[in-house]
Amino acid sequence: TTNGWSKVTVSGKTGYVESKYLSTTKPVVTTKYVDVDESSSLILRSTASETGTILTSLKRGTSVTVYSTAGDWAKVEANGKTGYVHSKYLSLTKPSTSSNTPSTSSTTNNNNTSSSSNTNTASTSNSNSSSNVTENDHSDSNSTTTSESIIKYVNVSNGSSLNMRSTPSSSASIVTKLARGTAVTFYSEANGWSLVSANGKTGYVNSAYLSSTVVQLPGAATAKISKVYEAYNITLNDAVNIQMKVNPQTDKKYSTFISSSAFSSLNSSTNPTQGVVSGTWNIRGGAGTNYWVVATAKNGTTLKILSKVKAADGSTWYQVSLDQSWVNASPDDVKYYLDPNNFSSDAIQQLQFLKLSTSANLDPAEVNEKILAGKGILAGKAAAFIKAGQTYGINEIYLIAHALLETGKGTSDLANGVSYKGVTVYNMYGIGAYDNDPTTGGAAYAYSQGWTTPEKAIIGGAAFIAKDFINAGQDTLYKMRWNPNAAAASNTATHQYATDIGWASKQVQQIYNLYSLLTSYSLTLDIPTYKE
Incomplete structure (x- = not known):
């Protein structure tokens, strides 16, 4: 220990921590439960402050691990995330589903509305x-059912x-x-x-x-929306089995279990709370080898044990806490996101099937006024996006959404011009902007393509976006994620844009919000159908 810092080793890594946060005695860890109204939820924040970033919301009855309490705040772990909650909304006993409890927000006056609009990415x-x-x-085997977010609409x-x-x-x-x-x-x-x-x-x-229902938009009556259906020579269940072979991922939290034989040592023989894994073992979605593999635990891993469970065959399993952001999705959850019937009638989710190779037929003046106004370097560039879409056969709303995201709504350095080899270049879609040095990488790529004006970057970058997926026939978000044509033709899961099973579903809310700003547009939905 030197000058308030301690050199320590933990989990095989050595580094420095502030000494004041170390204790010679193990802190007392307790389990408590969220105790709020059934219609409310408790906010988990990054810091012990009302201004702390919201990490997630916790429903009534959620079990949390409490590490410490200071003032009105408790440091807790719940659903794989660690943060701070108001301690007065935690209870030592799990609340019933019918009792009344305090609410999670303070009283306030009514909000007001204003006449300006908002854009989205x-x-x-x-x-x-x-x-x-x-x-x-x-x-x-089967897993827990997928729970969907609650969507409401501004009215x-x-x-x-x-x-x-x-x-x-x-x-x-x-x-x-x-x-x-x-x-x-x-x-x-x-x-x-x-x-x-x-x-x-x-x-x-x-x-x-x-x-709670979709709000009628000004352009809804005049917007041109058409639907086409594409049949695939494969059943939905067969498609699920094909996807399961490549371990599709999810950030959903499952109840997870591991065989008692996995542990080389336990901290208690009668009621263990943690154990050390010997060898490499599967962590499963239930107590038994008939459940799907959620993740693996490697040799030497210490796992927190929540309970002891007997499997159907009489073997002993432990329910364990899995601190992992992304895990292998269950067959049921994969099937949910693969099944077009779960999304094709939803005003938002049907945009998973938006045909990205078809023009949106936008009014450039309306796009400049309602979407691009105030968006930095992108303001007034509707004509460039429309030309890009027409040139390379790509939906203009999709291009605009991509550019708004990658440029921080038109404010990034790459969007506003970076000098590379004495030439000012622009990059509107983050192409080549790799994590180790995004500005230099993005500028080098823009230089190689001759993107010396914002318009050239908008139009030229569209060719790159269209090339690998849209021009290859994967011209919907659904096809980009699942590639059903390859599954039907070759019985393989290949050339997929993302591993997250919910990726396509997660994109469409904000694309919907872009369309909701407009009164003049058209869209085509290409909806898959599977064999019975």
Whole structure:
């Protein structure tokens, strides 16, 4: 220990930590339960402050591990995430589903609406993937059912927008403004305020201006929407089995189990709370080898044990806590996202089938006014996006969404011009901007392509976006993720944009919000059908 820092070794790595956070005695760790109204949820924040970043929301009855309590805040772990919650909403006993409990938000005055509109972005990145090994068995079984987010819609008068605020108060700072019809992810409601997220922002809105049903948009009556159906010579169940062979990923949290034989040592023979793994073992979605493999535990891994379970064959298994962001998805969850019937009638989710090789037939003046206004270097560039779409056969809304995301709504260095070998170049889609040095990489690629104006970058970059997937026939988000044609033709899961089973579903809310700003557009939906 030197100058307040201690050199330590943990989990095979050596480094330095602040000494004041080390103790010679092990902290007391307890299990408590979220105790809020059934219609509310408890916010888990990154810091012990109302201004801390929202990590997730915890439903009534959720079990949390409490590490420490200071003042009004408790440091806890829940659903694989560690953060801070208000300690007064935690209980030592699990609350029933019918009791009344305190709410999670303070009282406040009504919110107001304003006449300005908001724009949105869509994510196009794929998730992380992980590899897996198996034991001497390969069978799958059912998992817990997929739970969907609650979506609501902004319902204000035409031409107005709803203020999203930083706290549930009409005097709080405005985070962003949401146009009529904007789809928001709803987390909780208390005292007339709803905690929601939309367009990459999270905050509070007046609950009176949210609707549980799709709000009629100004252009809905005149927008041209057509549907085509593409049949694949494969059953849905066969498609699921093909996907399971390549370990599709999810960030969903499962109950996970490991055989008692996996542990070389336990901290207690009667009621163990942790154990050390010997060798490489599968962690499964149930107590038994008939359940699918969620992840693997390598030799020397220490796992937190939650309970002891007897499998159907009489063998002993332990339910363990798995601290891993991405895991192998269950067959049921893969089937849910593969099945077009779960999405084709939903106003938002049907955009998984938006044919990206078809023009949106946009009005450039409307796009400049309602989507690109105030978006930095992208402002006024609607004509360039429309030309890019027409030149390379790609939906203009998809291009705009991609550019808004990659440029930070037109504010990034690459978007605004970077000098490379004495030439100012532009990059609107982040092409070549690798993590180790994104600015230099993106500039070098732009230089090689001659993107010396914003317009050249918008139009030229569209060719790159279209090349690998859209021009190859994978011209919907659904096809980019699942590639059903390859599955039917070659019985393999290949050339897929992402490993996350929910990737396509996660993109469409913000694409929907872009369309909701417009009155003049057309779209074609290409919906897959599988054999019975």
